[in-house]
Amino acid sequence: AQGEQQQLSEECQELLNTLPKERGWRTQHLYLFQGFWCQPKEIQAIMSVQRNFIAQDSDVVLATIPKSGTTWLKAIAFTIMNRKNIPVQNDNHPLLTSNPHELVPFLEYKLYADNCIPDFSTIPCPRLLATHMPFSALPQSVKESGCRVVYLARNPFDTFVSIWHFMEKLRPESFGCLSFEEAFDMYCSGVVGFGPYWDHLLGYWNESLQRTQKVLFLKYEEMKEDTNSQLKKLAEFLGLPFSIEEEKGGVVDEISRLCSFQTLKDMEVNKNGKGAIFADSENKDLFRKGVVGDWINHMTPSMVDRLRNIMDKKLSGSNLSF
Ligand code: A3P
Numbered sequence: 001a002q003g004e005q006q007q008l009s010e011e012c013q014e015l016l017n018t019l020p021k022e023r024g025w026r027t028q029h030l031y032l033f034q035g036f037w038c039q040p041k042e043i044q045a046i047m048s049v050q051r052n053f054i055a056q057d058s059d060v061v062l063a064t065i066p067k068s069g070t071t072w073l074k075a076i077a078f079t080i081m082n083r084k085n086i087p088v089q090n091d092n093h094p095l096l097t098s099n100p101h102e103l104v105p106f107l108e109y110k111l112y113a114d115n116c117i118p119d120f121s122t123i124p125c126p127r128l129l130a131t132h133m134p135f136s137a138l139p140q141s142v143k144e145s146g147c148r149v150v151y152l153a154r155n156p157f158d159t160f161v162s163i164w165h166f167m168e169k170l171r172p173e174s175f176g177c178l179s180f181e182e183a184f185d186m187y188c189s190g191v192v193g194f195g196p197y198w199d200h201l202l203g204y205w206n207e208s209l210q211r212t213q214k215v216l217f218l219k220y221e222e223m224k225e226d227t228n229s230q231l232k233k234l235a236e237f238l239g240l241p242f243s244i245e246e247e248k249g250g251v252v253d254e255i256s257r258l259c260s261f262q263t264l265k266d267m268e269v270n271k272n273g274k275g276a277i278f279a280d281s282e283n284k285d286l287f288r289k290g291v292v293g294d295w296i297n298h299m300t301p302s303m304v305d306r307l308r309n310i311m312d313k314k315l316s317g318s319n320l321s322f
Helices: 010-016 040-052 070-082 107-111 140-144 156-170 180-188 197-210 220-225 227-237 244-248 251-258 261-266 268-272 301-315
Strands: 021-023 029-033 036-038 060-063 128-131 148-153 215-219
Touching: 010 040, 029 040, 036 040, 040 107, 060 070, 070 128, 070 148, 070 227, 070 251, 070 261, 107 128, 148 197, 148 220, 148 227, 156 180, 156 197, 156 301, 180 301, 197 215, 197 301, 215 220, 215 227, 220 227, 227 251, 244 251, 261 268
Parallel strands: 060 128, 060 148, 148 215
Antiparallel strands: 021 029, 029 036
16 A cells, blocks of 8 residues: 555545555555545545535536446537537547547546646636546535536446456556456445445435436436437536437437447547556547446346345435336
8 A cells, every 4th residue: 555655645645544445446445535435546636626626607517436438428428518619520520539538537537636736727618527526525616506417327237347347457467356256245345436336326316306407317228228319318408409400400310429339439549549547548448348238248146136136225215226
């Protein structure tokens, strides 16, 4: 743990010494910070976001737990919000040359990472930002301003399978193997980045029920099933509904196609580019299969039962199901 604390502020190092910790997925440890599990550098960045970020009424914040389709949501929201200035079929559309994470920065990985205070003058308004933080951890100004929050949820089975594969690519060899079974035990105990998974879901779900104009709750599975209708819902929520002319002109279809798994996966920047989120990661690892239900190829029936039981208990009474 010494190594992973070295580049942190003294304040953060001291805090870490007081927090409960467990074995990490790609760092030595995950720490229980403000009720969720987090890596050391993320904790430092989140503290800075909480202290320094002031939301504007026009801001849009995209929120997810890792591997729920963040990359997809970023591509879609960016394209919808910029379609007046950058027509979808423009030969210079930014998605043709940039990974979605380069277009929509994470508060905690890009903007406030490494003890930086970002220069927001370079980010055009309305600002489109992203986070993996649970709702409870968002800065007060996000909760109290007119800022809109879009949450994308994905079923826990696919989210687990996706994160396990992703971490396989990112975990340093020196940390040894984290078997699928060990990782599953950790996941079921809630020990996963920004988890417990169910708390993350419920935080945004409950808020979306209370502040329908400000928090939109989307599901990956519904986006897959009928992308166009979810795109329309999102555009309306953002105050940028598609006009009849746009719909007739096929703009919704074009956005679906541009942001689809296959289109993005095949872009040069996503095949051979690096560092869209972490300096040491390859962009291609963000595009694995992009389907619903791949868990069936990985999880045993008893694993499925165990996680289903946990989810049933945790979500009972919430009206939320997967
Ligand atoms: P799989 O590992 O199941 O394939 P995140 O973007 O939050 O890191 O989530 C990554 C998951 O979303 C991966 O799931 C990835 O393949 C999938 N994904 C990435 N781009 C997508 C897209 N345009 N449409 C649908 N799924 C996508």
